[in-house]
Amino acid sequence: MAATNSSLFTQFIDHANQWFRDTPERALDQAYDAALKIRRLENDHFQGEKISPESHPEYSDRALAYFNYELKKYLKIIQTRLMVFNASRSVLGLSEQINPSSSVNIELEQKIATNGSLPHPKIVA
Known part of the structure; x- marks a missing residue:
């Protein structure tokens, strides 16, 4: 016993x-999925x-309020x-093992900022 x-x-600890x-x-996959959902909203309802x-x-105002709600949710x-x-990578000590200039996180942020393969949405109040 x-x-x-x-x-x-x-086994539990492992x-x-x-x-x-x-x-x-x-976490990175979930962030990317949310960015793709924003892109899908823009493509499906705002012609990209x-x-x-x-x-x-x-x-209508109600429709736009819904789209803005969804946008804010995905941005959050x-x-x-x-x-x-970033926090989990830091805790795990992985930041020293990954070259910062080729970090996946930096690449994702650059894609979002430059509207490359991911959208850079604006929140419209």
């Missing part, structure tokens, strides 16, 4: 350790343009998941 409990505890080590990649009442006056997810990515 003691061996079984010890084995279960070891599983928790692996989950923790996977956190940076998981930023969410704005000026570019699409045909939408991106911001939060990038913070988790």
Whole structure:
């Protein structure tokens, strides 16, 4: 019985350790998914343009409020998941193992900023 409990505890610790080590990649994937959802909103409802009442006056105030709500929600997810990515990488000591100039995080931020493969949405109040 003691061996079984010890084995279960070891498995639990191993599983928790692996989950923790996977956190940076998981957080980055979630941030990227949220950015793709913003892009999908822009492509599906704004012909690839930023969410704005000026570019699409045909939408009602309620529709625009919904799109802005979704935009803010996804931007918050991106911001939060990038913070988790940076914090978990720092805690794990991975920042020394990755060349900062080729860091995935920097690449994602550059893509978002330059509107390359990811959108750089503006929040319209």
